[in-house]
Amino acid sequence: MTALFDRHREMLDDAVKAVQSRAFWTPFPEVPSGKIYGESAKSDGEAAYVALLGQPFALPGHPESRRAGAEVSPFGGALGITYPAADVPALIAAAEAAAPALAEAGPEARVGVCLEILTRLNRISFVLGNATMHTTGQAFAMAFQAGGPHAQDRGLEAVAVAWAEMTRFARDAIWEKPQGKAAPLVLEKHWTLVPRGLALTIGCNTFPTWNSYPGIFASLATGNPVIVKPHPGAILPLALTVRVAREVLAEAGLPADAVLLAVDEPGAEVTKALASDPTIRLIDYTGSATFGGWLREHARQAQLFTEETGVNSITLAATDDFAGMCANLAFSLALYSGQMCTAPQNIYIPKGGINTDEGHKSFDAVAVALAGAIDDLLADPARAAGVSGALANPATAARLEAVRGQGRVVRDSTGEGLLRSPLLLAVEGDKPGPQDGECFGPVAFLIAVADTDAGITAAAEIARRKGAITAALYDTDEPRIARAIRAFAGAGVNLSINLTGNIFVNQSAAFSDFHVTGGNPAGNASLTDTAFVASRFTRVMWRRPLRQAT
């Protein structure tokens, strides 16, 4: 049962070390290069993706009472793939039937299975990249990275943290208590790791694998069968994942039904019925705060791990690289059309402007420079497509239209349909406005504030109230930077300072950056800290007087 564990032991140990040191590390190269993934990997992956289109998706042995699936590529065209669908009781029954063997298998066998699944997923990263691209609207390069190796990193990180926690305390002990002059009391003690129950992972439309892998792998490694419920608009990347997981489970002699797919269609979602089932004891959820609130109210039998809505901010105070700052922010705003949960929305700028290496810049000069940097970034249509991708959802386009009138247009959104460039709106910081809530998509507000400290205060305050995953600051004044560090720590937001060049506030690196802190309404879970794994199992002891060897 531990052949897979032994095979991947070195990778596991390296992952545990990386998680501890928080230094850069990954076993899954992010570059979609033929030299790494095989000369024909790119074309093979595309061909494999195309071959899936218009076909029933095979998941051998999976519960199935009908077929479902109605995905449409944001780049055009229905995928036409149908997936096996089963009603909720059938899925629950299958998961429950898989539970005893998964629990019995023990940590080594389960962790070995998880590592093998991730390794095989890595090999099909090009297929996953195409599947992610055509369900999320991410441009291919990003879809490859975020849907493939970066998601695999996040899954591996969860396995590593789960493994570290499962092995944190001795599994067996001899307990010898002195009794003065009498013989000591000697007990042998043994602990069994007992999984919590069934797990449900609720995927999102924009990052179906990246946001789901931590929960899936944390639950599976700790012995909980996982029902994977994809967003109806982004099923394929998770269906591919479930297929690989089931293959590896079966090969390892474990029940394939330890990982199940719960497919539904827009308007006929099964999520509520699944989430409120009393056997579901763990739920990992990425999505709106509204549905998060529903889960808190109605799925109280389960431990809930969430990533929800937030308002990310940038505060501008001063910079010694004005052009670099503007180029960096332009990329952060344009990347995947602002649909990352880490993308900035509110940009706080002092009314009186900021000091830069190019001299003092007024509020309007900063606004014009930011708009210009976006124009420059997106001037070449091919490059623009490669950065911005498409909107995952027509609702985002509608939101963009609706907000346009709520501020002074500094840069208008260009494009049409699901292809839209960033809209920049200038608003007053001392009045209520659209900046007071999340406006998901390619929209940013340039908010005039009295001074930098007012900007920091406003950014921290909205993070505390509405949630935030990221914050950024550009400043050259170290005491003020120190104040900002404290303010954003208090608001539970990770802060990036003075990023220029090829590193962006949107980026969260597995093994190093904890994604979401759990310290504000943007989510109660942090990827991947100990709290994310520790309550997925319990330890149960048996003890008896030590038997002397005979």
Added chain:
Amino acid sequence: MTALFDRHREMLDDAVKAVQSRAFWTPFPEVPSGKIYGESAKSDGEAAYVALLGQPFALPGHPESRRAGAEVSPFGGALGITYPAADVPALIAAAEAAAPALAEAGPEARVGVCLEILTRLNRISFVLGNATMHTTGQAFAMAFQAGGPHAQDRGLEAVAVAWAEMTRFARDAIWEKPQGKAAPLVLEKHWTLVPRGLALTIGCNTFPTWNSYPGIFASLATGNPVIVKPHPGAILPLALTVRVAREVLAEAGLPADAVLLAVDEPGAEVTKALASDPTIRLIDYTGSATFGGWLREHARQAQLFTEETGVNSITLAATDDFAGMCANLAFSLALYSGQMCTAPQNIYIPKGGINTDEGHKSFDAVAVALAGAIDDLLADPARAAGVSGALANPATAARLEAVRGQGRVVRDSTGEGLLRSPLLLAVEGDKPGPQDGECFGPVAFLIAVADTDAGITAAAEIARRKGAITAALYDTDEPRIARAIRAFAGAGVNLSINLTGNIFVNQSAAFSDFHVTGGNPAGNASLTDTAFVASRFTRVMWRRPLRQAT
């Protein structure tokens, strides 16, 4: 700020090691001996306790709008001590005012303070013993141990696990990402530990310190101000604790109000108002499942850690030491009049009897032998008092009277008022009866079952349904023992096998036994695993391009 940390560093390291190895360890001797605690410690402690009686209890600087307290010793007499009481908003305001400095102090300073508090509490173990005795009804020897060193062990264990978790990941890192032939991206990253918010610890009547210290110290070590809400019948042990904590905090330059006392009187409890306050983000609770349910419903802003009601069981199958088994069980049943959360209640015995080293014993013969062992244990009145103590609460005596008619009396309870010996009732296992719920106090049910496996099944089933903290099995058949281990693991109950001599199913040793598993309704928290500490704080990062040394 870290002088206290440095002073106690060795103890901390040893505690962390013990927690990892689960071997026997303690820095706080459990023997109430003058050789250890000082020649006059016993009489000094008693005198110090007596001096507290009938007086206002001093808590310098503590919020106070009136005096409250109406404790009565189960051994007779009102304590006559009044404590400073303040309304809920005043307590919350004081705790909130203390929060920033406590957060800012950082892990080393806070852990140092916690270790110094525990060390000073250890020095006043005789005072704590008397205080515990006269609020809980425990006999002195037990009150000394459970109220003093064993509680201190549990507090230290929580500090050690919190420290291990706070230092689990690097606090600072240099993250260097290769960029092919270009210069690598290099970021410096730093993480701030951010406490969750205000913490509330709700104490119980029977183990005011032992059950409260884990939550108090876990919250304090991780930077959350703690409001300690004692049971109105057992204030003094926690008031003494709060006083020491406040002294140490002040000496360390931290706000004394980081630990506060919320005193109330029976019938005018402030618990609900405190627990549902939006600033309270952590609640540690020991008590009834009924009030646990209230907290789950009304204190949903807080992370809740509970120990609740349960039905502990013993299953008898066979023994090679019948006399030793009976004597061991007699002690477990009589100790503190069955008022331990770990005390057995349901004893499953095959209808056809059991095999022993004294030959086959019928159900009735086992019952008679158990009754006789209790009689023997309690034959000497002084010894009986030293084992049984008194009932903490007249309600327990009433419960004893009420249940007497619900089975065949095998051994009647003797004594009167709050001094009562165990009642043994024989009941049928295949009919509903008083064994189906918790009957807190000196009552045990001898339950006739078809065979041992039926007993194991019934014991595991009631644990799963009603909760259980302990289970015991006496058996000589190893395959059946293996089945029992699996059954009780599945039910989330720690199992003790074949205990005889001076070790009892009721006993849970800090640093080795996890108390409560969190895997059944007897509680959602386990003392002290990682989940108990990990969600008491979050990690927030700031990162910036690495500045070259100048």
